[in-house]
Amino acid sequence: MKYETQKIALVYFVVAMALFAVQVLGGLLAGWIYVSPNTLSELLPFNIVRMLHTNSLIVWLLLGFMGAAYFILPEESEQEIHSPTLAYVQLAILVLGTLGVVVTYVFNLFEGNIFLGKEGREFLEQPMWVKIGIVVAALIFLYNVTMTSLKGRKTTITNILLLGLWGLALLFLFAFYNPANLSLDKQYWWYVVHLWVEGVWELIMASILAFLMLKLTGVDREVVEKWLYIIVATALFSGILGTGHHYYWIGTPPYWQWIGSIFSSLEVIPFFGMMAFAFVMVWKGRRDHPNKAALLWALGCATLAFFGAGVWGFLHTLHGVNYYTHGTQITAAHGHLAFFGAYVSLNLAIFSYAMPILRGRDPYNQVLNMASFWLMAGGMTFMTFVLTFAGTVQTHLQRVQGDYFMDVQDQIAVFYWMRFGAGVIVVLGALLFIYAILVPRREIITSGPDSTVAAE
Amino acid sequence: MSTATKGLPGEVLMWVLIFSELAVFGAGLAIFMALRLLDPVGFAEAQLALLPGLAGINTILLITSGFFAAMAVQSPHLARPWLAAAALLGVLFLVIKAYEFQHKAALGISFETHDFFMFYYLLTGFHAAHVVAGIGILVIVGWTKHPAHIETGAQFWHMVDLVWVLLFPVVYLL
Numbered sequence: 001m002k003y004e005t006q007k008i009a010l011v012y013f014v015v016a017m018a019l020f021a022v023q024v025l026g027g028l029l030a031g032w033i034y035v036s037p038n039t040l041s042e043l044l045p046f047n048i049v050r051m052l053h054t055n056s057l058i059v060w061l062l063l064g065f066m067g068a069a070y071f072i073l074p075e076e077s078e079q080e081i082h083s084p085t086l087a088y089v090q091l092a093i094l095v096l097g098t099l100g101v102v103v104t105y106v107f108n109l110f111e112g113n114i115f116l117g118k119e120g121r122e123f124l125e126q127p128m129w130v131k132i133g134i135v136v137a138a139l140i141f142l143y144n145v146t147m148t149s150l151k152g153r154k155t156t157i158t159n160i161l162l163l164g165l166w167g168l169a170l171l172f173l174f175a176f177y178n179p180a181n182l183s184l185d186k187q188y189w190w191y192v193v194h195l196w197v198e199g200v201w202e203l204i205m206a207s208i209l210a211f212l213m214l215k216l217t218g219v220d221r222e223v224v225e226k227w228l229y230i231i232v233a234t235a236l237f238s239g240i241l242g243t244g245h246h247y248y249w250i251g252t253p254p255y256w257q258w259i260g261s262i263f264s265s266l267e268v269i270p271f272f273g274m275m276a277f278a279f280v281m282v283w284k285g286r287r288d289h290p291n292k293a294a295l296l297w298a299l300g301c302a303t304l305a306f307f308g309a310g311v312w313g314f315l316h317t318l319h320g321v322n323y324y325t326h327g328t329q330i331t332a333a334h335g336h337l338a339f340f341g342a343y344v345s346l347n348l349a350i351f352s353y354a355m356p357i358l359r360g361r362d363p364y365n366q367v368l369n370m371a372s373f374w375l376m377a378g379g380m381t382f383m384t385f386v387l388t389f390a391g392t393v394q395t396h397l398q399r400v401q402g403d404y405f406m407d408v409q410d411q412i413a414v415f416y417w418m419r420f421g422a423g424v425i426v427v428l429g430a431l432l433f434i435y436a437i438l439v440p441r442r443e444i445i446t447s448g449p450d451s452t453v454a455a456e
Numbered sequence: 457m458s459t460a461t462k463g464l465p466g467e468v469l470m471w472v473l474i475f476s477e478l479a480v481f482g483a484g485l486a487i488f489m490a491l492r493l494l495d496p497v498g499f500a501e502a503q504l505a506l507l508p509g510l511a512g513i514n515t516i517l518l519i520t521s522g523f524f525a526a527m528a529v530q531s532p533h534l535a536r537p538w539l540a541a542a543a544l545l546g547v548l549f550l551v552i553k554a555y556e557f558q559h560k561a562a563l564g565i566s567f568e569t570h571d572f573f574m575f576y577y578l579l580t581g582f583h584a585a586h587v588v589a590g591i592g593i594l595v596i597v598g599w600t601k602h603p604a605h606i607e608t609g610a611q612f613w614h615m616v617d618l619v620w621v622l623l624f625p626v627v628y629l630l
């Protein structure tokens with residue numbers, strides 16, 4: 001660790017991992033409700049479990065991104081973080097808000113109160129006071145990282161990272177607009193969610209991957225930057241109008257079917273670019289960095305993002321196909337592998353790289369961490385295939401043959417059992433990852449001679 | 457990477473943009489032609505509402521404008537007048553285009569009248585938006601007067617040109 005304030009990242013990462021545990025356990029519970037639907041139906045209904053599962057995912061990914069920014073910025077801009085105190089205040093606000101959301105979801109206190117209660121939305125559901133808290137925290141964060149960057153060296157990596165983080169915070173403002181018209185509500189909802197995951201988050205992803213490639217492979221910065229520009233250009237070109245693929249059936253004009261189909265088909269290109277980038281860098285790289293776990297996660301991230309977001313996304317993005325598959329288990333298959341591949345793996349990659357440095361036990365070969373990669377990646381890939389088969393059968397029975405929804409659900413129950421099994425593996429992998437990052441202090445297996453390696 | 461891009465004139469990122477644009481317009485035109493195969497009579501009937509003469513004039517305007525932009529790259533000391541002429545023809549193109557859209561609107565033709573018009577509005581509308589952006593770019597590179605910037609601007613302008621040359625026969629003539 002070169003800069004004292006990089007330590008801020010440690011706390012962010014630990015909180016993120018705690019929420020990661022909550023998220024996968026929530027997912028496991030939701031997966032169990034699929035096979036045994038009456039479980040906790042009074043105490044913790046499925047819609048609440050699902051909301052916890054998806055929202056805790058988003059929050060821990062955001063905490064991870066912010067932690068990553070606090071870790072990367074000092075090193076790139078050769079400058080301590082502007083104000084460590086503000087960084088901790090910001091984290092405290094976010095943690096308080098998260099607890100507030102969970103309490104509001106589960107116990108539904110303050111029903112109907114415009115400031116404290118639920119908003120009655122399927123998505124972007126936070127009480128108003130939490131939304132305001134998120135904006136305050138985001139402003140503190142942007143102030144802190146921007147000041148740091150302005151004072152120090154400006155690199156392409158930090159510029160793209162900051163562009164992504166600014167976009168992330170500004171787009172969240174659409175969450176405050178809550179029109180009574182459901183079509184409008186959904187239209188603006190995608191301004192937040194789509195323009196996040198298929199827009200500005202891709203900038204954050206590309207810049208964090210670029211940082212990792214720079215450190216792990218020792219390739220020239222100039223080469224990394226050229227790739228970064230091209231990935232970012234193709235991501236924004238395809239992703240912004242690709243929003244149209246959410247406007248097929250919500251009451252928006254029909255030209256969105258063609259705009260959405262054409263542009264979102266191109267969204268596979270930046271993900272292919274990121275995969276090609278990661279592998280070419282590793283092949284070209286001269287450095288044999290001892291942190292193999294971080295490299296494994298980085299390559300796994302680029303690969304699984306290409307398949308989960310790129311290929312599985314394309315699978316049902318054309319409106320002629322989506323007419324049949326919309327809202328079936330095909331969507332769930334894509335959602336799981338895309339989020340795991342792109343943003344979960346990205347976070348776990350930067351955790352794997354940064355945590356040994358932050359905890360002063362570098363180099364450290366993290367064998368348990370690598371085992372957890374294969375558990376999680378294997379479990380998630382199996383889950384994706386299972387849900388894809390379930391979705392294909394469901395699409396045919398329900399949308400082509402016209403069978404009733406619940407009759408079809410009974411017929412695809414076997415897939416839900418297999419999905420639950422896959423979920424168990426993923427949860428075991430996640431818990432093993434957290435253990436591997438936080439607990440062991442000594443190397444378990446000694447690696448080969450690496451005395452020539454400059455560990456950065 | 458560096459060896460591959462060494463022989464490439466102009467800005468690499470502009471080439472990335474140009475290929476992306478060509479992919480989008482190419483996909484749009486391909487879908488348009490595929491839909492026409494399914495409904496040749498309806499498409500032919502719808503096409504009668506277009507004004508191919510004006511579109512022909514617009515083609516000449518854009519190609520001439522592209523020539524002026526190329527001249528701006530060729531003769532740096534006269535770059536500004538050439539760019540201004542190129543931008544002016546772009547504005548004329550937009551005036552004619554606006555008349556054309558207004559003519560369709562007067563006939564009560566909208567996106568939803570027919571698949572033909574859906575793609576007519578999407579393709580020529582997107583293209584017109586690029587002409588607007590292109591004029592802005594020509595003005596900016598004329599302002600900075602840097603030869604590399606002018607080359608990049610001309611790159612973009614030629615792409616706008618090329619897309620129109622592909623659109624014109626497919627939408628108005630075939």
